[in-house]
Amino acid sequence: MPTDFKPGCARPKSSLLKTNVEDVFDQVSLKKEEKSMIKVGGPAPDFELAGYFQGVFKNFKLSEFKGKWVVLCFYPGDFTFV
Amino acid sequence: MSVSVDSIYVHKMWNDYELSKMVEGGVQFPMLSDSGGGVGSLYGVYDPDSGVEMRGRFIIDPDGNIQGYEVLTPPVGRNVSETIRQIQAFQLVRNSGGTEAAPSGWRTGKKTLKPNPELVGNVWREWSVKDDD
Numbered sequence: 289m290p291t292d293f294k295p296g297c298a299r300p301k302s303s304l305l306k307t308n309v310e311d312v313f314d315q316v317s318l319k320k321e322e323k324s325m326i327k328v329g330g331p332a333p334d335f336e337l338a339g340y341f342q343g344v345f346k347n348f349k350l351s352e353f354k355g356k357w358v359v360l361c362f363y364p365g366d367f368t369f370v
Numbered sequence: 371m372s373v374s375v376d377s378i379y380v381h382k383m384w385n386d387y388e389l390s391k392m393v394e395g396g397v398q399f400p401m402l403s404d405s406g407g408g409v410g411s412l413y414g415v416y417d418p419d420s421g422v423e424m425r426g427r428f429i430i431d432p433d434g435n436i437q438g439y440e441v442l443t444p445p446v447g448r449n450v451s452e453t454i455r456q457i458q459a460f461q462l463v464r465n466s467g468g469t470e471a472a473p474s475g476w477r478t479g480k481k482t483l484k485p486n487p488e489l490v491g492n493v494w495r496e497w498s499v500k501d502d503d
Contacts, residue, residue, distance in 0.1 A: 297444035326414050328438060332430045333412040337373065339400040340381040348371065348400050351434060357457055358371065358430040361448070362404075362415045362423040366376040366384035370425075370447040 297368040332360070373402045373409060375422055415441055429457055431464065473497050 326333075336349040350358070376384075381401040390396035402409075407423060410416030415426035425442040437460045442448065459472035462482065470482040473493075481501050483489065489496065 332436045335409045337402040338378050339402040340378045341400040355432045360428040361372045362426040363374050364422040364444045366380045
């Protein structure tokens with residue numbers, strides 16, 4: 289049966305329904321490294337992402353903003369309320 | 371710049387249909403699409419369980435170094451004026467070549483400190499909590 293969820297700022301959780309075999313597989317893949325690359329005073333990891341700006345779509349590379357102060361803001365999703 | 375896992379098309383719709391009604395001329399910075407959360411993972415703000423990125427805010431200086439960050443869970447918004455205050459403080463420090471420091475609560479025009487051996491133990495002479503007001 290479909291269940292209700294309350295709309296909020298976080299996207300509703302979704303998950304794969306696991307069989308036993310997939311359980312084992314998951315445990316193997318959980319060994320992924322969980323190292324954080326972020327350190328204040330250290331370099332911001334560079335990236336290139338597609339973006340929307342003033343009516344046009346373009347690719348933006350962080351390193352192209354060298355020489356300027358940049359504020360990078362992550363958020364859960366468009367049309368979430370806050 | 372802002373980043374979420376939404377597509378650039380949804381960014382456009384959000385800007386055109388809602389945000390442009392809140393901010394004249396629409397959003398004044400690029401809205402980036404990080405589908406899959408790869409960049410968010412690099413910055414430690416992607417939550418694979420919910421498939422979205424937390425409210426992480428990073429201040430990056432002209433050399434490409436992170437000077438500060440703040441991460442909030444989804445239901446509470448950030449304070450833009452605090453971000454601007456921090457950037458102004460970092461700019462002041464940078465322009466002074468590191469000879470000046472911005473004390474707690476510093477705002478543009480307020481007293482800065484010039485760290486040197488004589489200042490050790492004497493900050494109370496130079497600065498008081500009231501300077502915050």
